């Protein structure tokens with residue numbers, strides 16, 4: 001009996017703190033931070049398009065790169081909290097699924113025609129240092145919630161590049177222009193002409209996405225859309 005009475009107390013100490021604010025989490029984020037992420041989601045419904053050569057794929061984002069979304073990405077990447085990929089990836093999938101063109105697309109086409117989700121790859125050396133690729137973890141959770149197929153190695157990063165945030169917009173373009181290649185898995189399935197959704201954590205100038213789009217366009221692989229956790233506003 002004594003043990004039973006102790007249980008709630010033990011629980012307080014055993015629950016890991018919320019990675020965004022250090023208050024008790026339940027089971028990962030505390031109630032307030034969970035709510036704040038959902039509010040970002042609610043205010044981020046309007047899809048925009050971005051220009052990639054001749055195509056204009058829609059950009060879907062969970063939120064703007066500030067406040068709770070920014071904190072969550074920083075914790076995930078720099079404070080070794082890969083579990084945060086779950087609320088971010090699932091939240092992003094919910095936004096994507098609520099957008100009218102996507103609802104229409106999913107109901108009209110059979111699942112063998114649904115787009116493959118391609119996470120933006122990290123260079124293998126950098127990924128070994130971090131221990132994971134955050135875009136891939138977010139993509140796993142995005143696919144789990146949306147039902148879309150994941151192609152984790154659809155793209156390869158063939159050049160180690162400087163972090164984009166250290167560079168000017170022109171330098172960013174140059175930095176990543178030769179950085180990507182199509183992986184064997186996607187190469188083999190090219191003939192299916194299935195579209196792809198590109199997924200990344202942050203969208204800033206679009207230089208990374210532009211560089212990948214060039215590689216995909218050259219291989220005649222259509223881009224159905226871009227999905228990002230956060231869009232940085234200049």
Ligand SMILES: [Zn+2]
Pocket residue numbers: 018019020021022023029030031032033034
């Ligand atoms: Zn919190």
